[in-house]
Amino acid sequence: xxxxxxxxxxxxxxxxxxxxxxxxxxxxxxxxxxxxxxxxxxxxxxxxxxxxxxxxxxxxxxxxxxxxxxxxxxxxxxxxxxxxxxxxxxxxxxxxxxxxxxxxxxxxxxxxxxxxxxxxxxxxxxxxxxxxxxxxxxxxxxxxxxxxxxxxxxx
Numbered sequence: 001x002x003x004x005x006x007x008x009x010x011x012x013x014x015x016x017x018x019x020x021x022x023x024x025x026x027x028x029x030x031x032x033x034x035x036x037x038x039x040x041x042x043x044x045x046x047x048x049x050x051x052x053x054x055x056x057x058x059x060x061x062x063x064x065x066x067x068x069x070x071x072x073x074x075x076x077x078x079x080x081x082x083x084x085x086x087x088x089x090x091x092x093x094x095x096x097x098x099x100x101x102x103x104x105x106x107x108x109x110x111x112x113x114x115x116x117x118x119x120x121x122x123x124x125x126x127x128x129x130x131x132x133x134x135x136x137x138x139x140x141x142x143x144x145x146x147x148x149x150x151x152x153x154x155x
Contacts, residue, residue: 072147
């Protein structure tokens, strides 16, 4: 069975186990198990980031005070971002254009591999993000600082 089929079978098995565990008619309830969700958000960006065997997956909690910013950067393997608290505005350099999106608590978005952007806390309270960085080369940082591309005037 190839890797994709094994992964699909594993997901199917997990769904069956979860359904049996959570349903009132399930055989037994969990014992000694604590599930603490850290954050959840509805993807508003429509992006996708595949994983790659032999690379690292890094997770981080990032908090930025009002008026603070990420600096222009990219991620070698992209980023899956959940906004836990606050709000932020993403300025993305796309060719010679600037694309702007604002996200608030309960939303999520995807930064594609190599995408160059700047994230600014445009709100009045700190924002907290939970970020998963897939496909990070082993031993490398999940973030690459880049010069201002000049596509977003005033940013």
